Amino acid sequence: MLNPRGVAVVGASSDLSRIGGQPLRLLTEYGYTGKVYPVNPKHSEIIGLRCYADVAQVPQPCDLAVVALAAQHVPGVIEQCGRAGIPYALVLSAGFSEVGGEGRALQQQLIAAVKKSGVRVVGPNCLGMLNLKDNVRAGFGGTLLLNTLRPGPIAMVTQSGGFGFGVVAISAYYGIGFNYAISTGNEADLTALDWLEAVLESPDIEIVVTFLEGVADGRRLVAIGERALELGKPILAWKVGNTAVGSQAATSHTARMTAGYELYRAAFRHGGFVEVRDIDDVVDNCKAFLGRRLPRGNRVAVITPSGGAGVLIADRCIEHGMTLPPLAEATAAKLRELVAPFATVANPVDITPQGYNDNFASYNALIGEVLGDPGIDQVIARAPRGKAASIWARNFVALVHRQDKPVLINWPTSPDDNPDVIAFLEQNNVPCLVAPGRTVRALAALNEFAQKKRAFEARRYRTVTRVLSRHDIPLPVGKATLGEHASKNVLAAYGVPVTREALVKLEEIDLLTESPLPFPVALKVESPDVAHKTEAGAVRLGVRDLNELKAAAHEIAAAARRYRADARIEGILVQEMAAGLEVIVGAVNDAYFGPVIAFGLGGVFTELLKDVTYRFAPFDVATAEEMIAEIKGARLLTGYRGQPALDAAALADTLARVSCLIADHADRIAEIDINPLFVRSAGQGVVAADALIVTRP
């Protein structure tokens, strides 16, 4: 489809500025070498091309139909394409699901036509596609007409045609070319995920850029991310519609629900995605990845001829999680011979302006020494400016090509100062960026991708052992909220430690002669109808004797009934008092992403400070350990301020078990909430003090 031998333009117009005319112009004036077949019964010829009355008459081979008819005619044309042997169609026409009502019905007809005919369809309501490598421009809109667009080993898959093609146009201005760009429109048939998969596998694509409003199959997005790591091709993902206002607009535009942004971010973090948030990120990251080198670690050396820039680049590297280790003593010794007498030999390396009065030969020698330092994985060097820069650049490129560490150039002046030198460096795969902060961000993107690729490879070769095998569990039929005791029974079946407790029927309370558990105990109502027991006043902590127990049990039952008059009370839960660091382990069975585990510290940490991390279930203990390390409050687990270290191993084990539980029973479980799970001192384990499970209808 991306390189068709012939293209039929259905609804061709002799007015080349109209939607039915623009594709004709684009396919005849930009060097496309295949055949173009206008289809319109009203004409016999348009701009010198024979015009066909209908699709059936179009000569073969014709691999693509570009459809620009009014919406109501489109389903019929797709069926005609099928009969005529045209395998692909690009539907530019609007007026489908994005307008609601009748449009929605038309889109259903279109989907039926796709199924019946076997024709694969892009759109409707899309701007088309570009294959700049082979001069195929099939679509409409002013951006496609630009002569400045250029090919390059990058593909764009966009759910907003106008915006995505705009990014392609702007990137061209900054020297970044795209071989392919596809606007997916309403995705009646082929989706952004289909296209991501396709372009990722394409041998002439090294980087994928995607502009996403929402996808229907989050798990497939996760799988695509893993494949990107496997192939070593980054996907620069620009996700929009993330706030309430944004989502509302995204919905009205794409007629598609948007799942929670946090889950997209989890998918991006997990796989070979680099999240981008502006056009600069696209341009800068493409430049950096086109250097075609990934760092082996996150250790950076910063080398500048002027202190000011070195300081700020150093600051920003640290902020982005990279390190600036001191240079090896052997390297430092060699540097001292090369720099001005009072220059500092540290990292950042600052040679001071006095250092380079030799066409920057000593500057290059210095960069060479630093690149040779085994403790340095990559270099940001600030280019010199002025006349000698071109001599410097030639020697610098030779130097860079003698080894394989990434080197980014921070260009110290404007892009019109020595533009030939910038062009020469970039032609030789040395990325040049003007703004120092952006230079660091681009390097951070390389490091993020490289780190994830390393982790992916480690994960592939480690035996991913499930923490336990599938177990049957007692679950009610249909949608239901389980009481605490019932929820804990399910958790216990998967080996999650729960508080010792006994469920005592309300009518048996007064008959007790001793407590079922040693005092002090906690008392709670057991009821599927009281999800928030504390708010209902249906919890008593620190109950110390039998009389207190009996009185409290009746008070709790009364409180539960005040909270909800028809609450089914299954009994009073008599429970050991538990303590430890409060954490929350949550699981949701997301409509788009399937079973997901959320983990965070208890209370305000999770709810107010959003210090939460997510993973797709099921996962192993090693992944659970990554989750634990990711939250900002992680230090509380390792022995904060002289406190003993807590049992992170037991916590990781429990996270993995919960992930297996929801994954194994995804058809039945909607939500799991363990809040709090208490984490005790190392070796003392964890214990679920309260829990809630909601089942699916």
Place this chain on the structure above:
Amino acid sequence: MLNPRGVAVVGASSDLSRIGGQPLRLLTEYGYTGKVYPVNPKHSEIIGLRCYADVAQVPQPCDLAVVALAAQHVPGVIEQCGRAGIPYALVLSAGFSEVGGEGRALQQQLIAAVKKSGVRVVGPNCLGMLNLKDNVRAGFGGTLLLNTLRPGPIAMVTQSGGFGFGVVAISAYYGIGFNYAISTGNEADLTALDWLEAVLESPDIEIVVTFLEGVADGRRLVAIGERALELGKPILAWKVGNTAVGSQAATSHTARMTAGYELYRAAFRHGGFVEVRDIDDVVDNCKAFLGRRLPRGNRVAVITPSGGAGVLIADRCIEHGMTLPPLAEATAAKLRELVAPFATVANPVDITPQGYNDNFASYNALIGEVLGDPGIDQVIARAPRGKAASIWARNFVALVHRQDKPVLINWPTSPDDNPDVIAFLEQNNVPCLVAPGRTVRALAALNEFAQKKRAFEARRYRTVTRVLSRHDIPLPVGKATLGEHASKNVLAAYGVPVTREALVKLEEIDLLTESPLPFPVALKVESPDVAHKTEAGAVRLGVRDLNELKAAAHEIAAAARRYRADARIEGILVQEMAAGLEVIVGAVNDAYFGPVIAFGLGGVFTELLKDVTYRFAPFDVATAEEMIAEIKGARLLTGYRGQPALDAAALADTLARVSCLIADHADRIAEIDINPLFVRSAGQGVVAADALIVTRP
């Protein structure tokens, strides 16, 4: 000094590429209309200018000496300038305090020469200064030679000459001109703060940009920020040297200590600064402020011809604290007449591509209606592209000029697509930005400054009442750490509520026949030598009777002696048990910024999550309320999850009191630490449960 009638170049060189030669070239080839006087006893003439043997022979008026001699000759030349009546000198020479040792001594000699001669000096070790308005280029370095530099109502004050002048050069490429740029070097005499003050008052300056590594007088920086608000001129502040590695490099480069980044940020937040972190921020914010309009509130309407961009611009506005309210019903009704039948009338407004087939007349009509909506303070509109854009732009500018709300244009394509239209818009004070995220950031900068200016004006007209007048307090002489009880006595003198407590001498413990306070009580050691009592094991909570009290008192004393054998034990503090939400109120008397108050939630919130806010002392209750509202955990005070609201009023009162305490006694107090301060339910006040005061030597 910025526009001298004559300039002497001392140490003039006939080699125009040398440091002593470059100023001659710069002052003769770029249109400077004043006199140029080379000074060098070895020459009688350089490039056709008479060369003088020494400064004394230079004709008057000569307002500036540019000094490019070896460091050891500089102090003498400054004295000569004084005798010759030259009021200002710009010392380009390096080899002063930045090299340490002898250089430091030379800088002291230079300072002495300044004092003796009355000559005001910029530098040493600076790159010079630019007055592009009057074609004065006094300095050296390739950037100054660029023909692309352009004047404009902006000034640059930079502590890194190379970097700061680079920013001026790069900004010129993006259409941003600077009237003045000053490299302050080692600041032996005139500092970055002096220059900030000067350029801020200059009538031909509307925006100030500064690149700072550190300032010696943080309070003056704060005052400059207030003046900037008063004048309505933003200072775009780029602070570097903020991480350990960065600071280290900054120190070696500028021979100046750098105070904590957090205090700089507090100064920036307080005053008319907008923090910038990259060249793009400088360029974008300058563009936005050159629109010369400030929003009256933070309500934004986003108007685009394509949904994708609207969604992402909306997302980013919300992220930056702006709001996108729905349009007024009257506005929405008018819009429905203007847009395509199935376009959405909401905010963001998306007219869909079909909407503009009329040279964008209806698009402009729509923007006009939205600008007229009283519920909208400002607009981001995405420009149309293509041939009709120039007609659109003419009508659009007329429309914008008919009202006074800020309008930013997000340019939808590359800068080389319709560059004439961009130029036309910007000449007419309509800022045009390419990347949508950067467009929003620039608008956020306008809003931040406008909001601070509004708050400043409200503050000016409100009666700033001190919460109490100056009180004398009992403080030991010299540097000392006060025990808890002594610290609380000081706090109590300023009306800070403290726990009821009694100090019992160790030898009197066994004689007690009853507790000085009702049980339960807390027991702590009172000792100036045990600052961390809990870690020392010198605290007991929940003591319930007299026997327990006596036993615990002796155990605590023993623990304190184990912790530190020579600890002076002033007694055992018997204290009421207190409870509430834990917060921390800290005060430091910073060497650069003077007395500063820090406030945050207790424990990990402050220490691990850095949820802390700062203000310069003293301040009033209204400012304290701002601090409380600023922390992320603020919701805990207002009644989080059904809990009762806490006594925020008493907390604000205490913050204001502590600010008066450290400000009134700044000559004596180094630090105050109230940790924890318990905040009780509304109306129940606050209470300092532990406190520590350190006095100054």
